[in-house]
Amino acid sequence: MKLRVVLVEPIYEGNVGSVARGMKNFGFSDLFLVRPCDIEDFGLAMASHAKDLIEKARVVESLNEAIAGANLVVGTTGVRGLSTDRHLRIPSLSPRELAEKLQGTNGEVALLLGREDDGLSRDELLACDIVVTIPTSREYPIMNLSHAAAVLFYELSQVEPGGLMLASPENLAHLLAHLRAAMVESEYHRHKIDKTMLMLKRILGRAQLTDREVQTLHGVVRNLRWGAEHRSGELEKVKEDLLE
Amino acid sequence: MKLRVVLVEPIYEGNVGSVARGMKNFGFSDLFLVRPCDIEDFGLAMASHAKDLIEKARVVESLNEAIAGANLVVGTTGVRGLSTDRHLRIPSLSPRELAEKLQGTNGEVALLLGREDDGLSRDELLACDIVVTIPTSREYPIMNLSHAAAVLFYELSQVEPGGLMLASPENLAHLLAHLRAAMVESEYHRHKIDKTMLMLKRILGRAQLTDREVQTLHGVVRNLRWGAEHRSGELEKVKEDLLE
Numbered sequence: 001m002k003l004r005v006v007l008v009e010p011i012y013e014g015n016v017g018s019v020a021r022g023m024k025n026f027g028f029s030d031l032f033l034v035r036p037c038d039i040e041d042f043g044l045a046m047a048s049h050a051k052d053l054i055e056k057a058r059v060v061e062s063l064n065e066a067i068a069g070a071n072l073v074v075g076t077t078g079v080r081g082l083s084t085d086r087h088l089r090i091p092s093l094s095p096r097e098l099a100e101k102l103q104g105t106n107g108e109v110a111l112l113l114g115r116e117d118d119g120l121s122r123d124e125l126l127a128c129d130i131v132v133t134i135p136t137s138r139e140y141p142i143m144n145l146s147h148a149a150a151v152l153f154y155e156l157s158q159v160e161p162g163g164l165m166l167a168s169p170e171n172l173a174h175l176l177a178h179l180r181a182a183m184v185e186s187e188y189h190r191h192k193i194d195k196t197m198l199m200l201k202r203i204l205g206r207a208q209l210t211d212r213e214v215q216t217l218h219g220v221v222r223n224l225r226w227g228a229e230h231r232s233g234e235l236e237k238v239k240e241d242l243l244e
Numbered sequence: 245m246k247l248r249v250v251l252v253e254p255i256y257e258g259n260v261g262s263v264a265r266g267m268k269n270f271g272f273s274d275l276f277l278v279r280p281c282d283i284e285d286f287g288l289a290m291a292s293h294a295k296d297l298i299e300k301a302r303v304v305e306s307l308n309e310a311i312a313g314a315n316l317v318v319g320t321t322g323v324r325g326l327s328t329d330r331h332l333r334i335p336s337l338s339p340r341e342l343a344e345k346l347q348g349t350n351g352e353v354a355l356l357l358g359r360e361d362d363g364l365s366r367d368e369l370l371a372c373d374i375v376v377t378i379p380t381s382r383e384y385p386i387m388n389l390s391h392a393a394a395v396l397f398y399e400l401s402q403v404e405p406g407g408l409m410l411a412s413p414e415n416l417a418h419l420l421a422h423l424r425a426a427m428v429e430s431e432y433h434r435h436k437i438d439k440t441m442l443m444l445k446r447i448l449g450r451a452q453l454t455d456r457e458v459q460t461l462h463g464v465v466r467n468l469r470w471g472a473e474h475r476s477g478e479l480e481k482v483k484e485d486l487l488e
Contacts, residue, residue: 022391027381049384095398134398137271140293147266147394150387154339154378154395 001161002108006032006066008124010145011116013039017046017054018146019113024050025150026157031057032066032110063112063124071107071166072205074098075120075128076148078141091202092131095155101130104162105208111152116145126198129172129205167214175214175221176201182221186228245405246352250276250310252368254389255360257283261290261298262390263357268294269394270401275301276310276354307356307368315351315410316449318342319364319372320392322385335446336377339399345374348406349452355396360389370442373416373449411458419458419465420445426465430472 005023010016016039020031031053044051060066067073077092093101102109112128114120125131134151136143143151180197188196209217249267254260260283264275275297288295304310311317321336337345346353356372358364369375378395380387387395424441432440453461 018388018391021384021388024384025380025387025391027383048388049386135401136269137401139271140265140268142293143269143394144262144265144292144390146388147262147269147391150391150394151398154398157379157381 001102001105001156001159002030003028003156004030004032004066004070004108004110005149006034006063006110006112007036007145008034008063008066008112008120009115010036010113012145013037013043014046015116015145017043017048017050019149020047020050020053020057022146022150022153023053026153028153028157029053033057033059034063034066035061063127067110067112067127069108069169070110071169072102072109072130072208073112073128073169074109075112075125075131076114076152077119077125077131077133078136078143091206092133093206094135095132095152098130098132098152099155099159101206101208102156102159104160105164105166106161107166109156111156113145113149129201131202164208165210167209167211171211171214172204172209175204175209175217178218178221182225185225245346245349245400245403246274247272247400248274248276248310248314248352248354249393250278250307250354250356251280251389252278252307252310252356252364253359254280254357256389257281257287258290259360259389261287261292261294263393264291264294264297264301266390266394266397267297270397272397272401273297277301277303278307278310279305307371311354311356311371313352313413314354315413316346316353316374316452317356317372317413318353318374318376319356319369320358320376320378320396321363321369322377322380322387335450336375337450338379339376339396342374342376342396343399343403345450345452346400346403348404349408349410350405351410353400355400357389357393373445375446408452409454411453411455415455415458416448416453419448419453419461422462422465426469429469 005019005028007016007019010019010033016033016036023029023031036059039054044054047054058066112120112124114124120128132152134143134148176197179200180193183193183196207213249263249272251260251263254263254277260277260280267273267275280303283298288298291298302310356364356368358368364372376396378387378392420441423444424437427437427440451457
């Protein structure tokens with residue numbers, strides 16, 4: 001498993017440095033920064049012996065650039081975030097559950113950490129296959145960004161990768177598009193389709209499909225569509241017979 | 245399980261504040277500071293909504309004061325520390341192994357975190373029942389103090405306490421003294437006795453004895469001593485008989 005750490009619009013350079021240090025402590029090195037604050041002396045000082053990670057970090061303008069090519073996109077959200085838009089954030093896994101899920105898999109995981117004040121936005125969470133929440137106390141759930149990162153790195157560093165290669169993001173996106181087409185065709189409730197698609201995306205994200213499984217699911221959906229078309233053809237024929 | 249966090253001679257006030265924040269994030273509140281640096285505005289700012297923990301922290305002059313009354317004393321040491329004095333530090337548990345060990349127990353655990361530059365000294369590690377090491381990368385094993393603390397708090401917050409009340413520290417100390425007396429009496433190698441006693445302390449620490457188990461072990465040691473004395477009495481008698 002390869003981990004790509006994505007900081008989305010970090011505000012404090014000290015936190016960026018601290019996150020880099022935590023990454024190196026746990027053997028990770030791939031850092032993406034989406035529209036970050038300036039990182040100057042203090043940020044580099046906090047990185048300590050991980051300055052090189054800051055120097056070679058990829059600075060990008062959009063989340064899409066930061067997650068392009070990742071097999072799995074994992075968003076993080078605080079306990080407080082859970083109450084505001086349950087549909088978006090639930091089910092969320094604990095860091096340990098995420099690590100257990102990744103055990104024995106292969107591919108690249110993008111881990112998104114949001115702004116110090118506001119976390120990840122609704123749209124950013126929509127882009128995630130899996131959402132993770134660190135179990136904190138109700139009294140004071142808001143963790144420092146680099147502390148939350150350290151806990152996640154600690155868990156993810158214990159994942160033993162294996163031969164189970166995750167499906168490519170393109171194949172997953174095709175499967176989701178195929179499912180949407182089938183739902184539209186079958187006149188699924190229009191106002192529910194986005195929420196249901198999000199749920200399907202989350203389910204498939206958690207299921208960690210291989211490309212082979214994606215192909216099989218394509219086959220199932222294709223068959224269902226064919227069956228529906230076939231039956232509607234028969235229905236037409238019956239109607240015609242009745243009219244004769 | 246009650247957790248007491250003991251920072252031994254922390255150097256940077258920002259770290260003390262960050263540790264306090266991490267404690268509150270995971271529902272812990274009992275902070276002891278052994279000969280700390282001054283904690284002023286920056287330290288309190290880093291504590292954020294956990295300033296109260298700093299304000300009510302117990303500032304003490306010695307480690308003994310900080311660990312008095314704790315049922316289990318847990319020391320922390322970095323991966324790098326492991327190589328310098330293996331006997332002192334090994335076996336060391338991972339944070340997860342510590343949490344698993346504490347599952348279902350009751351009593352007060354003192355968690356010792358050392359200086360930012362030098363960690364815990366040899367003598368401080370000698371005072372610990374258990375030593376914990378966070379598994380980090382070999383390339384850059386030295387974690388920021390508050391990051392290491394956050395990882396430990398994360399693990400320990402997942403411990404479900406139970407009814408298994410740990411033996412009191414006084415009873416454990418008596419048992420160790422009893423063992424030492426038995427070893428001296430049985431002419432155990434003098435130059436090995438301290439190391440072996442440390443190993444016994446570590447073994448009993450990891451075993452998490454109840455008071456009842458401590459009493460049973462006292463009985464076993466008492467019996468062994470009695471048996472030795474009894475046999476030496478018989479031996480004397482045989483010698484006397486031979487001389488007659």
